[in-house]
Amino acid sequence: MAQGIAETRLSVTIWLRRIGLVVGLLGLGALYGWALRGVEFDLFSVFKYGGKFFELLGRMYPPDFSPLPNLVRPLLQTLQMATLGTFIGALMALPLVVFGSQLVVRSAVIYWPVRTVLNVMRTIPDLLYAVLFVAAMGFGPAAGVGALSFFACGIIAKLTSESADNINPKPIEAVEAVGAGKLQVIRYAVLPQLIPAYIDHVIYVFELNVRVSAVMGYVGAGGIGMQLTTAMEWRNYPQVLTIALLIFALVLVIDLLANRIRDAFVQGIAWPRPLRFLGLGALVALITWAFISLEIDVDRLIRGVDYFRNLVWAIITEPATEYLGLAIQRMVQSVQIALVGTTISFLISVPLGFLASRRHVGMPVVFAVGMKQIPNVIRAFPELILAIFFIATFGPGPLAGVLAIAIHSVGTLGKFNAEIVEKIRKEPVEALQSSGASRLQIFRYAVLPQVLPEFLALFIYRFEISVRAASVLGIVGAGGIGSLINEAQSYRAWDIVGICLVVIIPTVMVIDFLSARIRKKLIEG
Amino acid sequence: MGLEALSPFCIPLLYSFKIGVSMATPILRIRNLTVIYPGVHPVKALDNVSLDIYPGEFVVVAGVSGSGKSTLLRAINRLAENDHARIEGEIYFDGVNVLKASRRQLRELRSHIGFIFQEYNVVERLPVLTNTLVGSLAHVGLLRSLLGRFPREQIERARQALVRVGIPQPRHGDRAARLSGGQKQRVGIARALMQKPKLILADEPVASLDPITANVVMNIFKKINEDEGITTIINLHDPVLTFKYGKRIIGLKGGRIIYDKPISAINRETFEEDIYGTGDSGD
Numbered sequence: 001m002a003q004g005i006a007e008t009r010l011s012v013t014i015w016l017r018r019i020g021l022v023v024g025l026l027g028l029g030a031l032y033g034w035a036l037r038g039v040e041f042d043l044f045s046v047f048k049y050g051g052k053f054f055e056l057l058g059r060m061y062p063p064d065f066s067p068l069p070n071l072v073r074p075l076l077q078t079l080q081m082a083t084l085g086t087f088i089g090a091l092m093a094l095p096l097v098v099f100g101s102q103l104v105v106r107s108a109v110i111y112w113p114v115r116t117v118l119n120v121m122r123t124i125p126d127l128l129y130a131v132l133f134v135a136a137m138g139f140g141p142a143a144g145v146g147a148l149s150f151f152a153c154g155i156i157a158k159l160t161s162e163s164a165d166n167i168n169p170k171p172i173e174a175v176e177a178v179g180a181g182k183l184q185v186i187r188y189a190v191l192p193q194l195i196p197a198y199i200d201h202v203i204y205v206f207e208l209n210v211r212v213s214a215v216m217g218y219v220g221a222g223g224i225g226m227q228l229t230t231a232m233e234w235r236n237y238p239q240v241l242t243i244a245l246l247i248f249a250l251v252l253v254i255d256l257l258a259n260r261i262r263d264a265f266v267q268g269i270a271w272p273r274p275l276r277f278l279g280l281g282a283l284v285a286l287i288t289w290a291f292i293s294l295e296i297d298v299d300r301l302i303r304g305v306d307y308f309r310n311l312v313w314a315i316i317t318e319p320a321t322e323y324l325g326l327a328i329q330r331m332v333q334s335v336q337i338a339l340v341g342t343t344i345s346f347l348i349s350v351p352l353g354f355l356a357s358r359r360h361v362g363m364p365v366v367f368a369v370g371m372k373q374i375p376n377v378i379r380a381f382p383e384l385i386l387a388i389f390f391i392a393t394f395g396p397g398p399l400a401g402v403l404a405i406a407i408h409s410v411g412t413l414g415k416f417n418a419e420i421v422e423k424i425r426k427e428p429v430e431a432l433q434s435s436g437a438s439r440l441q442i443f444r445y446a447v448l449p450q451v452l453p454e455f456l457a458l459f460i461y462r463f464e465i466s467v468r469a470a471s472v473l474g475i476v477g478a479g480g481i482g483s484l485i486n487e488a489q490s491y492r493a494w495d496i497v498g499i500c501l502v503v504i505i506p507t508v509m510v511i512d513f514l515s516a517r518i519r520k521k522l523i524e525g
Numbered sequence: 526m527g528l529e530a531l532s533p534f535c536i537p538l539l540y541s542f543k544i545g546v547s548m549a550t551p552i553l554r555i556r557n558l559t560v561i562y563p564g565v566h567p568v569k570a571l572d573n574v575s576l577d578i579y580p581g582e583f584v585v586v587a588g589v590s591g592s593g594k595s596t597l598l599r600a601i602n603r604l605a606e607n608d609h610a611r612i613e614g615e616i617y618f619d620g621v622n623v624l625k626a627s628r629r630q631l632r633e634l635r636s637h638i639g640f641i642f643q644e645y646n647v648v649e650r651l652p653v654l655t656n657t658l659v660g661s662l663a664h665v666g667l668l669r670s671l672l673g674r675f676p677r678e679q680i681e682r683a684r685q686a687l688v689r690v691g692i693p694q695p696r697h698g699d700r701a702a703r704l705s706g707g708q709k710q711r712v713g714i715a716r717a718l719m720q721k722p723k724l725i726l727a728d729e730p731v732a733s734l735d736p737i738t739a740n741v742v743m744n745i746f747k748k749i750n751e752d753e754g755i756t757t758i759i760n761l762h763d764p765v766l767t768f769k770y771g772k773r774i775i776g777l778k779g780g781r782i783i784y785d786k787p788i789s790a791i792n793r794e795t796f797e798e799d800i801y802g803t804g805d806s807g808d
């Protein structure tokens with residue numbers, strides 16, 4: 001009797017699960033149908049006009065190196081902006097980290113407001129900062145530095161306080177157990193764990209900043225992006241290629257250097273004293289040089305502060321509510337662009353991840369190493385440049401944005417997917433091998449269960465980032481709410497820019513929050 | 526007259542001499558200790574435990590996983606509060622009421638108790654020497670310690686402690702991350718020695734080590750206990766090590782003490798059956 005009840009209950013749960021699965025799949029299908037229509041995606045035109053993309057590339061070739069001497073200064077300026085922006089951002093992040101984690105102050109009265117400021121800062125996309133700072137401080141590199149500082153500060157502070165929340169509590173207990181005081185615990189158990197994380201995040205943000213700095217010129221914030229925009233407007237394609245190659249080279253070199261330095265830190269390689277001083281000296285020199293040559297003038301800084309006060313004031317007292325509907329509509333399109341773009345990227349990156357890892361595929365090592373370079377190369381092309389190319393191919397509109405995100409995201413997704421595959425624990429694989437399972441069975445029961453949750457978590461995380469990108473790609477004409485910002489900016493309608501902020505910030509925050517929840521669930525199972 | 530008249534005073538003295546420890550006053554007195562981890566399903570990890578530990582004793586706490594061994598040790602220096610545990614009852618260490626101690630008193634109290642962790646709990650990124658010096662933090666001035674400028678004699682003591690547990694001088698500058706498990710645990714012991722502890726609490730100190738290394742580390746504990754008379758309580762789940770090193774054995778099961786005897790009074794067979802045999806506790 002009791003067993004009978006148990007059996008029916010079991011079959012009921014099985015049926016409920018099946019129904020849930022079907023409903024889920026239908027929902028997913030509907031979601032993608034809706035998103036694909038929203039971004040005007042059809043494979044037909046991708047294939048029909050795709051050829052034009054290569055035609056475009058053809059017209060760029062061969063690159064025109066004659067303006068090279070005139071490009072050196074903007075290129076250096078790009079690097080200077082990135083350096084200074086990262087430096088100032090890293091300094092600004094310190095108090096936010098100290099008071100935004102519960103390490104020093106446990107009081108929620110301090111902790112929550114700081115965390116909120118931090119989260120708001122992090123929602124504003126890189127180029128939107130640039131638009132705001134150009135509006136506030138006028139054209140030029142000073143605006144770029146301001147934008148990059150805030151952008152860097154948001155990410156560094158957020159990542160570092162997350163690291164602070166996740167540091168290993170065991171050494172902390174050991175130091176507490178000897179009767180040490182709070183500050184001593186921080187000095188001997190917290191900081192040794194946190195400082196490497198902080199440095200790691202600063203280096204990572206520097207890499208990001210170099211990319212952003214290279215395209216910021218598009219909205220007038222200094223750097224080589226200005227030259228790129230001009231060349232594009234004059235349809236001087238060979239020159240466009242030259243500039244794109246220069247940016248590409250700069251990013252590659254910086255990534256390479258950054259990786260070297262980061263590895264040294266991660267492995268805790270103690271540098272010889274002279275080398276350490278040399279490195280430190282070079283850093284100080286670089287920052288000083290950047291500071292001097294960017295001619296930042298105090299008057300404009302003050303004017304900038306004034307502008308932001310007015311902007312916030314305008315948002316609060318006289319918001320352009322008549323544009324609210326339009327802003328939301330465009331924001332929805334941005335989210336659709338991000339969803340479709342990231343999904344396409346995911347579909348490319350999963351097989352790439354397997355091919356680029358040296359395990360479980362049985363490909364020759366050389367092949368895998370070659371595959372692994374694909375994401376690295378792609379990562380060096382900023383989304384914005386891709387978007388500009390795709391607009392030249394398919395015309396302005398969301399499709400260009402989708403493709404830019406789809407291609408650029410392969411850079412990170414492919415790279416990290418490969419790392420996930422390489423991290424697979426081999427014990428389950430061997431267990432199945434020893435029981436005589438076929439390769440496909442091993443894949444299905446030992447490999448997939450290990451990698452799938454992590455792939456999905458990574459996908460969702462990337463989606464989060466793509467939403468930010470998709471909300472500014474419109475500034476160059478690739479659809480979404482960025483197009484509204486672009487129009488508003490050209491009419492100097494700051495109240496409309498304000499309403500866009502009012503829409504973007506909560507949307508991104510909600511998506512971040514949901515994404516974090518889902519990822520946690522996926523990883524912890 | 527003579528001997529008979531003295532006997533009431535002599536007998537306890539003789540007795541205490543015979544078992545090799547001073548019966549004077551316990552260094553650790555635990556009364557009706559109950560520890561509860563709150564939550565959706567609160568767990569009563571210790572249930573009305575009472576104990577007296579005398580100076581110089583070498584006690585092994587035995588029990589299966591989940592019997593409450595860690596909770597017992599972590600209640601004594603109130604580390605269990607890090608897991609939001611509710612600790613009830615009375616604990617007196619060296620005459621001080623532990624559970625009533627202020628933050629300041631607690632720090633002072635902890636500085637006299639060396640704690641050794643199963644996972645070593647060293648700071649991987651700090652050098653071996655600094656990890657050891659951490660043991661003296663409670664007695665180094667705040668400013669000095671924040672600047673990392675330890676007094677010369679502390680550094681000397683740290684070096685001696687490390688050599689004593691078998692970490693030779695050339696390795697003192699290495700990052701702790703580069704040590705093996707057994708070496709990390711030696712650093713953990715050296716850190717505890719730096720405290721000049723009156724009591725050593727070790728929670729499964731050898732559970733992550735291979736049998737040979739485990740014996741080496743257990744011998745270090747034994748030697749410290751014998752040479753300096755430092756009272757030592759060690760949690761072990763391995764019956765072989767328990768019988769090899771324990772002088773007094775406390776058996777825990779389901780959060781209660783079911784055994785508390787000197788090793789000589791324990792019948793090994795029934796003990797193993799009682800402690801590790803198929804019972805209703807553990808996981």
Ligand SMILES: Nc1ncnc2c1ncn2[C@@H]1O[C@H](COP(=O)(O)OP(=O)(O)OP(=O)(O)O)[C@@H](O)[C@H]1O
Pocket residue numbers: 562564568569570588589590591592593594595596597608762
């Ligand atoms: N932080 C905690 N939160 C909730 N319950 C806990 C916590 N720590 C321990 N417990 C529970 O308290 C009981 C005793 O655990 P304790 O860790 O003291 O056992 P143990 O004998 O040390 O076991 P082991 O040999 O596995 O370390 C167990 O039922 C355990 O699940």
Ligand SMILES: [Mg+2]
Pocket residue numbers: 594595596728729
């Ligand atoms: Mg334990």
